[in-house]
Every structure is written in structure tokens, then in C-alpha cells.
Amino acid sequence: xxxxxxxxxxxxxxxxxxxxxxxxxxxxxxxxxxxxxxxxxxxxxxxxxxxxxxxxxxxxxxxxxxxxxxxxxxxxxxxxxxxxxxxxxxxxxxxxxxxxxxxxxxxxxxxxxxxx
Amino acid sequence: xxxxxxxxxxxxxxxxxxxxxxxxxxxxxxxxxxxxxxxxxxxxxxxxxxxxxxxxxxxxxxxxxxxxxxxxxxxxxxxxxxxxxxxxxxxxxxxxxxxxxxxxxxxxxxxx
Numbered sequence: 382x383x384x385x386x387x388x389x390x391x392x393x394x395x396x397x398x399x400x401x402x403x404x405x406x407x408x409x410x411x412x413x414x415x416x417x418x419x420x421x422x423x424x425x426x427x428x429x430x431x432x433x434x435x436x437x438x439x440x441x442x443x444x445x446x447x448x449x450x451x452x453x454x455x456x457x458x459x460x461x462x463x464x465x466x467x468x469x470x471x472x473x474x475x476x477x478x479x480x481x482x483x484x485x486x487x488x489x490x491x492x493x494x495x496x497x
Numbered sequence: 498x499x500x501x502x503x504x505x506x507x508x509x510x511x512x513x514x515x516x517x518x519x520x521x522x523x524x525x526x527x528x529x530x531x532x533x534x535x536x537x538x539x540x541x542x543x544x545x546x547x548x549x550x551x552x553x554x555x556x557x558x559x560x561x562x563x564x565x566x567x568x569x570x571x572x573x574x575x576x577x578x579x580x581x582x583x584x585x586x587x588x589x590x591x592x593x594x595x596x597x598x599x600x601x602x603x604x605x606x607x608x609x
Contacts, residue, residue: 414596424541424585426596437596472540474597484529484589486597488540 383408385475385489386455393495400460400467402492406475413456414474414486415448424472430456463496470494500524501588503600511608516573518603520586523567530562531597532571533585541585545571576607 386405394400406413415427429437430450441448445463450456460467470493474486502521510516518532529548533541547553547560547569559572569588573580583602589595 416599423601424587424597424599426598429596440596484595485531485543485546487543488533491540 385410385473385487387473387489387492389492390490391493391495393497394463395497396464397462400463400494402458402460402471402473402494403455404458404473404475404489405455406473407487410475410477410487412476412484413450414476415456415458416472416474416488418470418472418491420469427458460494463494465496468494468496499600500598501586501600503584503586503603505601506604507606508603509606509608510576512576512578514576516576516580516605516607518571518573518584518586518605520569520571520600521567522569522586522588522598524588524598525564525567526590527567527588529589530560530569531587531589532558532560533587533599534580535583535585535602537583544584573605576605578607578609581605581607 385407388403413430416424418424426440428441428448433452445461447459470491472491473489476484476486500523532545534544535541545560547562550562553560557574561570583604585602586600587597589597
């Protein structure tokens with residue numbers, strides 16, 4: 382499967398627990414983006430990462446949310462002490478390295494987070 | 498004013514007709530424009546990208562861009578029931594591999 386991979390596809394957490402969402406970019410892509418889609422709302426940018434670097438986190442909530450993209454392994458979006466308002470679909474997208482393409486972003490299947 | 502605006506619809510067109518979806522954006526620095534299709538409960542799927550003024554055609558899809566008017570559109574010819582979905586307009590900046598700003602989407606219904 383050469384596409385963007387995300388897991389888990391569905392995640393249920395109780396209020397106060399931690400949620401960890403994983404994303405492996407498309408083969409050959411080194412840029413990862415996380416977006417959140419709340420029910421009946423549009424996609425909202427959260428964070429943009431390259432390997433070992435956070436490039437733009439202007440869309441990340443100031444507290445409880447963090448993201449990383451280590452040298453080895455998938456990108457991880459971590460939500461600490463989840464609240465009901467965190468229930469949403471979280472999508473990861475990836476794109477090519479600058480200079481090699483038009484930066485089209487391709488989305489993974491998403492993780493549906495439900496906080497009970 | 499929203500950064501990217503779309504009519505939420507639903508836009509209803511009969512099978513075989515042309516569906517016209519519109520999008521306006523506010524940031525004049527925007528230089529890359531994308532249309533994504535999203536079926537209910539699924540992830541966005543890239544349909545078209547356009548970077549220069551004018552038309553770009555790919556099969557039954559044509560994207561149109563007018564930077565002076567800050568307007569981008571998507572035409573779907575010979576609409577099929579399988580085209581029924583929400584179409585998201587996204588705007589970005591060429592050269593910085595940056596975030597995309599999405600509209601809230603237009604729901605298209607193709608009727609038999």
C-alpha cells in the first residue's frame with residue numbers, strides 16, 4: 382500500500398485519557414500535515430512537520446496537543462487529557478519534498494476519535 | 498470574511514448534466530488551488546490542482562482559476578450518481594509546501 386496510512390481508524394477514549402494517533406506518509410513523501418474535521422465543519426489545519434522538525438504549528442491548540450515526526454517511524458499526534466470537544470476525525474496528509482513537485486497533499490483514511 | 502468560501506448546497510443536478518461548483522478566497526498571496534472530493538465518512542480525495550489563470554481539464558473535470566477575481570471553480574461534465582459527494586476547495590501557497598486552507602464544502606447530489 383503506497384498511500385498514506387493512519388492508525389487506529391477508530392479510537393474511543395474516556396475523558397482524561399490520552400489519545401495517540403499515528404500517520405505514515407506516502408512513499409517518497411517527507412512532509413506531513415495533520416488536519417481536524419469536527420462534525421458538520423470543514424477541515425482545519427493543525428500542524429505541519431518534516432522529519433524531526435515542526436515547521437508550522439499555528440493551528441494546534443495551545444494545551445494538551447502535541448505532534449512529532451521522528452527520524453524513524455510514523456508521525457504521532459498526541460492529545461493528553463481528552464475532553465468531549467476533541468471528538469472529531471483527524472486526518473493526516475503528506476506531500477513531496479519542495480522542488481520536486483507542486484505540493485499536492487494526499488490524505489490518509491483518518492482516525493475517528495470518540496471521547497466518552 | 499472567511500478565507501475560503503463555498504456555497505454549502507446541496508447542489509442538485511440531473512444525471513448527465515454539468516455541475517458547477519464555485520469557490521472564492523480572500524488571501525491574494527494564495528497561488529495553489531485544489532479540489533477534493535469527500536464521500537460521507539471518508540477522507541478527502543484529490544481531484545484537481547490548478548496554479549495558473551485559465552482552465553485545466555482532466556477527464557470529466559475542469560478547474561477554472563481567475564486570480565484577479567479571486568475565484569476558482571470546478572465543472573463536472575456528464576455528472577454521474579457516483580459524483581454525489583461533498584467537494585472541498587483548498588487554497589495554499591506555492592513554494593513553501595505549506596498548510597492548506599479549506600472551504601466548508603459544497604454538497605453535490607446527482608439525481609437519476
